Amino acid sequence: MNRILATILDVANVFTAAGVILISAFAGAKLYAGQGEMALIGYVVGSVIGCFFAALICGVISMLSLIEKHLSFIASSVEYQNVMTKMQIDGRIDPRM
Known part of the structure; x- marks a missing residue:
């Protein structure tokens, strides 16, 4: 369930x-709307400012999601290693291989 919620958060991000x-x-375009061709500059300036804020807001959420994926991978690797160690102790695998 947590994995599904994390995926939904990634898409929503x-x-x-x-x-x-x-x-x-x-x-930005609305700010320069009455000035003719300046509306295009308003779009550009607004987009640049929007990219900056999107990087701040959504970048933090994206980094947290990436950390969650890495921690999930580490947890599954540790679980696999525990299974292999138990099999080695039980004598089901040859440790010299």
């Missing part, structure tokens, strides 16, 4: 980043 960038772009 992508859409959140895209939403932050788009909202910032439209806010």
Whole structure:
């Protein structure tokens, strides 16, 4: 269940980043809307600012998700190693191999 929730958070994180960038772009265009071609500059400036905030907000969530994946891999590796050690102690595998 936790793995499913982590995957959902990863997908939601992508859409959140895209939403932050788009909202910032439209806010920048709205700021320069009455000035003709300056609306294009508003889109660009808004997009750059949106990318910055998306990197801050969604980047932290992404890093936490990556840490969770690494910890999950480490836990499964430790579990596998414990099984192999138990099999070696029980004499089911030859330790010289």
